[in-house]
Amino acid sequence: MNLIFLVSFILILFIIVEVSAIALKITxxxxxxxxFQSLSALVTVGYTTSDSELVVQHPARRRVIMILMVMGYPGTATIVTALINILRHPLTLLQVATAVMIILAAVSVLFSKPLRVKLNRGIERQLSRSHALQKRPVEEVLRLDGQHGVAEVQLDSRAKLVGQTIAGSxxxxxxxxxxxxERQEVFIHAPxxxxxxxxxxxxxxxxxxASIRSLL
Structure with missing residues (x-):
């Protein structure tokens, strides 16, 4: 009975991780x-990679990770308890092999393309209702790196751009x-x-x- 419970619980965790990963992917x-981020949050080991900034800065992603963190502690405790109970009653080789086969079969179904497509559509509908897909950090949208970036440059009377139109410059x-x-009290979007x-x-x-610095 403990083995059945443990296998079922592990399968549920696999499903939770995959659904969460799809939710993050849609964003x-x-x-x-x-x-990786979903699994790290669920097993409460933390997620300290540079990608964690992309999670923290996005409201929908933060919501997903927070839910996983809350579920992680009781989930870990449940697995440990089940393992202790199983170790008290040694399992046969047939029982272990059966459990492994069930897990592998379930994982193969979970990672299958048809099921993933259905999950994508369902989760995307839910996220679209909350308008979460429309909120993405500027750093991620523009793919900022060491060579490209966003910067502010203030023009003075000596700047060559002063007096020119954007097209003419x-x-x-x-x-x-x-x-x-930004012009005094006026902010002009997409001039x-x-x-x-x-x-x-x-x-x-x-x-x-480098080109932006040349304007200074």
Whole structure:
């Protein structure tokens, strides 16, 4: 009886990890990284990789990880208790082999493409209702790295860009995009090419950091 309970409980944990990984994947995470984060949270070993920042900064991902952490402690205690009870009554080789076969069969079904597609659709519908898919960190959306980034540059009277339009400055030809302009009390989102840059403007730029530095 203890063996049946343990096998069933392990299968439930596999399902929880896979469903959580799919939920994280739908928000934009790589599936393998999502599985690692889900498993780490569930077994309460922590998740200290650089990918953890992508979880902490995303509301939907934080919710998934928090649920796994809460479930992790009683889950670990349950498995340990079941193992202790099993060790008190030695198992036969047939019982162990049967348990392993059941787990492998269940895992193969869980990781099958048809089931994963259904899980993807169901979880995506739930996340879409809460608008969680629309919230992603800027660092993740723009794939920021050591060569590309977002920066603020304030123009003064000596700047070559002052007096020019965005299109006329040909700043985009240098791999730099003006995402927004802060002009005194006005914040201009996604300025158009005919927007003229003035002294005192603060530009929110995205592009190659080396090119952005050349503007200073």
């Amino acid at each position: 934009g995470m790589d599936l393998y990284k999502a599985r 040909k700043i985009r030809d240098r791999g730099i995009f003006i995402m927004a302009i 158009r090419g005919n927007e003229r840059l003035t002294d005192g403007d603060t530009l929110i730029l995205y592009g190659e950091l």
